[in-house]
Amino acid sequence: MSEPRTLLAVDGGNSKTDLALMREDGALLAFARGPLSSPHHIGVHGCLEILEGLYGRAARNAGLDPAERPLADVGKVLLAGADLPEEEQELEEAMREHSFAADLEVGNDVFAVLRAGTERGWGVAVVCGAGINCVGVAPDGRQARFPALGPISGDWGGGYDVGLAGLSAAARAADGRGPATSLEEAVPAHLGLATPRDVAVALHRGGMSSRRLVELAPVVLAEAERDPVAASILDRLADETVAFIRAALQQLDLSTEGVDVVLGGGILRFGPARLADRVTEAVLAEAARANVSVVGSPPVVGAALLALDQLGATDESKSRARDELQAAARASGDGAAVIVGGSDG
Numbered sequence: 001m002s003e004p005r006t007l008l009a010v011d012g013g014n015s016k017t018d019l020a021l022m023r024e025d026g027a028l029l030a031f032a033r034g035p036l037s038s039p040h041h042i043g044v045h046g047c048l049e050i051l052e053g054l055y056g057r058a059a060r061n062a063g064l065d066p067a068e069r070p071l072a073d074v075g076k077v078l079l080a081g082a083d084l085p086e087e088e089q090e091l092e093e094a095m096r097e098h099s100f101a102a103d104l105e106v107g108n109d110v111f112a113v114l115r116a117g118t119e120r121g122w123g124v125a126v127v128c129g130a131g132i133n134c135v136g137v138a139p140d141g142r143q144a145r146f147p148a149l150g151p152i153s154g155d156w157g158g159g160y161d162v163g164l165a166g167l168s169a170a171a172r173a174a175d176g177r178g179p180a181t182s183l184e185e186a187v188p189a190h191l192g193l194a195t196p197r198d199v200a201v202a203l204h205r206g207g208m209s210s211r212r213l214v215e216l217a218p219v220v221l222a223e224a225e226r227d228p229v230a231a232s233i234l235d236r237l238a239d240e241t242v243a244f245i246r247a248a249l250q251q252l253d254l255s256t257e258g259v260d261v262v263l264g265g266g267i268l269r270f271g272p273a274r275l276a277d278r279v280t281e282a283v284l285a286e287a288a289r290a291n292v293s294v295v296g297s298p299p300v301v302g303a304a305l306l307a308l309d310q311l312g313a314t315d316e317s318k319s320r321a322r323d324e325l326q327a328a329a330r331a332s333g334d335g336a337a338v339i340v341g342g343s344d345g
Contacts, residue, residue, distance in 0.1 A: 129158060171199075
């Protein structure tokens, strides 16, 4: 009897990277978590450096020699920051030189969220993490994709934009240009400063990284429970999420189908129920037969399931893979501590 084949699954986001080595029967050989690997933030070289380190750690933990490559027969490396097809191709070519897997495919991390949230293998997924992105896949394989390049491609949403909106509202409240809001105190307090002006000056003069604005997203969403200004930011985020979903459904002619719509990324997974409820209500108004859900599994599960799909694995093997990877992610701290993880989106 031949040895079971091995797969590599990677979810590389804007705050963390999960890498797993598994067998085709769904058994987890090793799981490693590391820092962000989005090439958008650290470049292709930096991304490969992170993946190389995690790959070596996982191989050693599995009792394998990382120098004997490829260790995996199939690899799915799904990354935030791989937003364009040409970027996926460039990353794939660069990674082939590292021989992570005999048959390796690089894609955007939203595909991992979609597969983690549906057993059908098709549907629509939105990731709202540090940024926002969406993909749609029709039953016949057609795809709806968006550049997800930020304001230059018409995007608003995700932790950075929500945090920036919160800071802006706080600053305008402080100097009288805008309505009073609890964000005036909550925003600078979270960053250890006294006033919104102090935050703005720190950002302007380089005393604080602009990436820290992402930290403010949970603050804004928490204040939305009782503050109308913060609530308006939450409502805008919900509307932007729905706009992506609506466009994907229309492009793929799925508005009348019983399509799975998956909400993922830290903001949607761990944000207030009001956010997901507002998105769900609006989606059902557009597509009454849609099945809207917040994904319960981390994206690396989706990457592994895509690899298992390619290997023709059994449903039992896929169920085992989901269970073992979810347990490994929980043990590594999957939850509110990584609220902005998973997307460039």
